[in-house]
Amino acid sequence: MPKVVKALETKPKPVVIWLEFQDCAGCSESFIRSTSLLPTEVLLEFISLEYHETLMAPSGDYAEESKREAIEKYKGKYILVVEGSVTPNGVYCTVGGRSNYELLKEAAENAAFVVSVGSCASWGGIPKASPNPTGAVPVYEVIKDKTVVNVPGCPPIGDVLVATIVHYLALGKLPPLDGLGRPKTFYGETIHDRCYRRAFYNAGKFAESFDDEKARKGYCLYKLGCKGPITRNACPTIRWNGSLSFPIQSGHPCFGCSEPDFWDRGFIYKPLSVVEEGIS
Missing domain, CATH: 3.40.50.700 (NADH:ubiquinone oxidoreductase-like, 20kDa subunit)
Structure with a gap:
């Protein structure tokens, strides 16, 4: 320094x-x-x-x-x-x-x-x-x-x-x-690697909708379409507005905006597992 x-x-x-x-x-x-x-x-x-x-x-x-x-x-x-x-x-x-x-x-x-x-x-x-x-x-x-x-x-x-x-x-x-x-x-690690909700992911605790009790408890947003596992960025560590928050902390899943062609994926609110299995 x-x-x-x-x-x-x-x-x-x-x-x-x-x-x-x-x-x-x-x-x-x-x-x-x-x-x-x-x-x-x-x-x-x-x-x-x-x-x-x-x-x-x-x-x-x-x-x-x-x-x-x-x-x-x-x-x-x-x-x-x-x-x-x-x-x-x-x-x-x-x-x-x-x-x-x-x-x-x-x-x-x-x-x-x-x-x-x-x-x-x-x-x-x-x-x-x-x-x-x-x-x-x-x-x-x-x-x-x-x-x-x-x-x-x-x-x-x-x-x-x-x-x-x-x-x-x-x-x-x-x-x-x-x-x-x-x-x-x-950009060396994924958002998933750094996410404070990672412990809930490891424990299999997921929010099922944006307004259910699990969401209010801060459970993992993977099932709501979070793209943190495939997105490299420092959002969870540096965050925004004076390190106040970032989308996941505010209750919204990451949709991978720092990855190439993120918009054309077209599955912002679909979980990765659904997309990987080819389920529409």
Whole structure:
């Protein structure tokens, strides 16, 4: 920890360029609600956010000029954060008359590395869900010549993104990634592995409906469709809103929003055993 603190206090602030494509801005909302470091600390003290359509003061031509200047000035040094899926066909989601595909390729060319924040950028997310009318694809299918760090979730936990950037700032390298490009520290275990209701699962105690006595006693939500056993994320340990809660703690099963193509599975409230056995 002292090494991290010293790095935050003494090293030059990393430059961040943040692009938004096919998204709902929920990932940005989550980011500015991080609690390990306050958003004001992150934005004003620890990173230099040169471009973010939602958070920056300039707009229009002034905003685009600011981005162009940052790309040129910090060539090879800036971190490119991408929120939202990409449409290579050039028809949908244009900014200033330019396609998101063109904007992504331009910004990624001279980035130190790319962070796909949220399931839309990481896997294609909701825009890519069948029938995928816009032809949406994840960032890593477009950017193949640079490291792409995936921080999935719908939205992801803001602290996870902050910690990933801080790791790079403090140690000068990215955190260890798994086979899908996710930081192992946060996506190395399933929600089921970390869940405080795991003891009820092991004991065979399950809620049968959302309002029965077993649900009120906090029994496992597996039979109500919880996808915790197949979902990798840190929700049970970091949680949300200042570590106040996460969906399972609030009485709702995990539906696997940080996993690829979670929406197209189409069985949010069906138990995994039913799906695995092919029972409709």
